[in-house]
Amino acid sequence: xxxxxxxxCGNRLGEPAEGWQVINHDRTHHRAEVNYVADxxxxxxxxxxxxxxxxxxxxxxEHLHIGLEESMAECWRILKPGGILTGTMPLWNTEKxxxxxxxxxxxxxxxxGYFDPSTKEGAAALIYEWHPWELLSQSLVGKKDxxxxxxxxxxx
Amino acid sequence: xxxxxxxCGEKPMADAVNHDRIKHRPEVDIAHDLDIFPWPWPDNSFDxxxxxxxxxxLRCTLIESMAECWRILRPGGQIHxxxxxxxxxxxxxxxxxxxxxxxxxxxxxxxxxxLGRQYGFYADQRPWRIIKAPVxxxxxxxxxxxxxxxx
Numbered sequence: 661x662x663x664x665x666x667x668x669c670g671n672r673l674g675e676p677a678e679g680w681q682v683i684n685h686d687r688t689h690h691r692a693e694v695n696y697v698a699d700x701x702x703x704x705x706x707x708x709x710x711x712x713x714x715x716x717x718x719x720x721x722e723h724l725h726i727g728l729e730e731s732m733a734e735c736w737r738i739l740k741p742g743g744i745l746t747g748t749m750p751l752w753n754t755e756k757x758x759x760x761x762x763x764x765x766x767x768x769x770x771x772x773g774y775f776d777p778s779t780k781e782g783a784a785a786l787i788y789e790w791h792p793w794e795l796l797s798q799s800l801v802g803k804k805d806x807x808x809x810x811x812x813x814x815x816x
Numbered sequence: 817x818x819x820x821x822x823x824c825g826e827k828p829m830a831d832a833v834n835h836d837r838i839k840h841r842p843e844v845d846i847a848h849d850l851d852i853f854p855w856p857w858p859d860n861s862f863d864x865x866x867x868x869x870x871x872x873x874l875r876c877t878l879i880e881s882m883a884e885c886w887r888i889l890r891p892g893g894q895i896h897x898x899x900x901x902x903x904x905x906x907x908x909x910x911x912x913x914x915x916x917x918x919x920x921x922x923x924x925x926x927x928x929x930x931l932g933r934q935y936g937f938y939a940d941q942r943p944w945r946i947i948k949a950p951v952x953x954x955x956x957x958x959x960x961x962x963x964x965x966x967x
Contacts, residue, residue: 728912753905768908768909771911781909787912
């Protein structure tokens with residue numbers, strides 16, 4: 661059985677698939693399908709090391725008080741080797757990024773490169789709490805106001 | 817003249833105390849997390865602080881970090897500061913940037929400016945004087961300025 665962890669699922673639940681267990685996490689139990697409640701600003705997050713095959717974080721990290729490098733460190737820890745993180749965050753120069761009063765940060769289409777040592781940004785990164793990732797993609801989506809990213813932890 | 821380089825990164829200076837969050841190269845003289853107060857220097861320790869591309873990496877506000885700089889500078893001491901400009905992608909690309917600023921931001925610290933008079937209560941116990949007015953760098957990604965403590 662593989663595990664899909666949907667962080668801050670809101671109303672976009674993980675789609676059940678054959679052989680997959682879906683954890684629909686959110687900060688409150690705002691609908692019946694939410695089957696894991698936790699505050700992601702409290703570290704460590706309540707999932708074990710190497711316990712998820714995939715993590716989905718759509719429009720989540722920008723709402724947290726903890727830093728992006730800290731959220732990425734938690735995802736790195738929880739994903740199994742070969743696991744995949746996908747998600748979105750708001751693009752910096754958009755109304756969407758700054759309009760929501762619960763948004764604490766926004767990014768560009770370079771930001772996720774800081775976590776991959778094989779990119780220009782990652783090679784120069786001086787990040788205090790940093791684990792290496794392989795950046796698979798980062799690009800604009802939606803009305804070109806969100807950055808979608810896909811990464812795999814380097815756990816060799 | 818005693819100089820402190822905060823968050824020296826890959827640009828440590830000769831004849832200065834080079835600080836960074838971790839001792840990642842031998843030139844780093846002292847490692848400290850600047851979000852932990854007080855910073856590890858006594859009052860009135862330095863004549864010059866160089867803070868280029870460092871204060872935006874802290875969780876604490878610019879009011880708080882500038883207050884610590886004020887404390888450890890001697891009377892007449894100056895700070896050379898470089899901070900990211902709000903309207904440039906570079907200011908948002910780095911995942912460890914917590915702040916971006918406007919050209920007007922540093923005026924809040926100088927009671928001789930309009931904003932400093934209006935909002936000086938933010939920094940009223942730690943006033944500064946703007947020596948070189950804040951300007952954008954040629955790439956328009958950062959603000960550079962020189963300020964002097966009023967003690």
